[in-house]
Amino acid sequence: MTPRSCSIANALEVVGERWSLLALREVFFGNTRFDQIAANTGASRDVLAARLKKLVSAGVLEKVQYSSHPPRHEYHLTDSGRALHNVLLMLREWGDQYVTEGPPPQVFQHSCGHVLHPRVVCAHCGEEVSPESLTRAAQPTH
Amino acid sequence: MTPRSCSIANALEVVGERWSLLALREVFFGNTRFDQIAANTGASRDVLAARLKKLVSAGVLEKVQYSSHPPRHEYHLTDSGRALHNVLLMLREWGDQYVTEGPPPQVFQHSCGHVLHPRVVCAHCGEEVSPESLTRAAQPTH
DNA sequence: CTCCTAAGTTGGCTTTCCCAACTCACGTTA
DNA sequence: TAACGTGAGTTGGGAAAGCCAACTTAGGAG
Structure with missing residues (x-):
């Protein structure tokens, strides 16, 4: 059988490899340069x-030059990249609750x-959305 | 420098490898057996x-026997596994909006x-939570 | 007996990953 | 002007992980 066509799989094609989401985490933290990302992710x-x-x-980040002599650039989030914030939030919440032992390594205050x-x-x-509160709607005819 | 301690990284240690989240997707769909998961994920x-x-x-799934002669089992979600639903929801939403071309491959109806x-x-x-609506709260002293 | 199913294992090959060292373009210090 | 520093990668070689097809194991069905 051929694997299921699915946006989760498509998303993971783009950000599912090791280090991709951690690199994005750093950009959200404001660490937009190569060496910062390398150091903070490992x-x-x-x-x-x-x-x-x-x-x-893939259009998730864009390279922005911030100095021409010497040529230097940083990685900035696009709209697509910014929209990944939700994924990181839920992943952190799950990690805090079910993986990390002891208190959460980072805590954020909402506005x-x-x-x-x-x-x-x-x-x-x-x-709130639970697995049970969902039913599959009609597939788009393709 | 040593990499940042972070629950996102911890979460990805558990579910960040290729196929893990897709296997969980199948279990959420009710495809709880090895061959089903293999076929639908690829x-x-x-x-x-x-x-x-x-x-x-890691306590995300548990193996439950559903027949003893012959011995057969399925994979069921634990609380920890069920809590990953949110991550899959946000990943699918992002994939639908920014990766998948054309209409979403699956559509769900809420209750x-x-x-x-x-x-x-x-x-x-x-x-709603945006990146800008967050500030880092005090780190726990370790 | 022989075939079939579910759930993996095994062997062999290919692709990634990891690490340290190197490059390159430029600026700074002496 | 020579040596040093910095940012952003590249390169080379060995270790690890991934992929595929075929095999195994434990039982049931015809």
């Missing part, structure tokens, strides 16, 4: 260079003043 | 066996009757 430089190139060509605990809700009704 | 059987073993030992578009909100105030 990725080897050759693999990191390959991942960044792929993320740029409402409270410590953030992200929750996934239906954009239409605002109710 | 993973090679040896790698899939290794991934499932790892997910079981409220509408097509699901998941959204991440702050559990306390219910407002």
Whole structure:
């Protein structure tokens, strides 16, 4: 059988390799330069260079020059990259709850003043989404 | 420098390898048996066996026997595994919006009757979470 | 007996990954 | 001007992981 066509699989084609999401985490933290990303993730430089190139060509990051003499650039998030914030939030929340032992290594405060605990809700009704609250809708005819 | 301690990295240690999240997707779809998972993901059987073993030992899945003669089992989600649903939802949403060309391969209907578009909100105030709405809170002293 | 199914294992080959060292373009210090 | 520093990668070689097809094991069905 041929594997299921699925946007999760498509997403993982782009950001599913090792170091890709960690590189993006660093960019969200404001560490937008090659050496910062390498140091904070622990990725080897050759693999990191390959991942960044792929993320740029996939439109998740863009290379922005911030100095021409000497030529230097940083990696900035595109809209697509910014939209990955949600994925990182949920991954961190899951890691905090089920993997990391002891207190969370990072804690974030939401603009409402409270410590953030992200929750996934239906954009239409605002109710929390559980696996049981979903049914598969009709497939688009292809 | 030593890499940043982070629950995203910890989470990816567990579910970040290729095929792990796709195997979990299948279990959420109700395809809980080895051959089903292999067929629907496209993973090679040896790698899939290794991934499932790892997910079981990490407490994300559990092996449940459903027949003793012949001995047969299926993979069921634990609480930890069920909590990954949010990650898959956000990954699919991102894939639908930024990677998959054309209409989404799967559409889900929420129990409220509408097509699901998941959204991440702050559990306390219910407002949508953006990268800019967050500030880093004090680190726990270690 | 022989065939069939589920759930892996095994062997052999190919592709990635990792690490340290090197390059290259430029600026700075002495 | 020579030596040194910095940012951003490349390169080379060995180790690890991945891929595929075929094999195994434990039992049931015809």
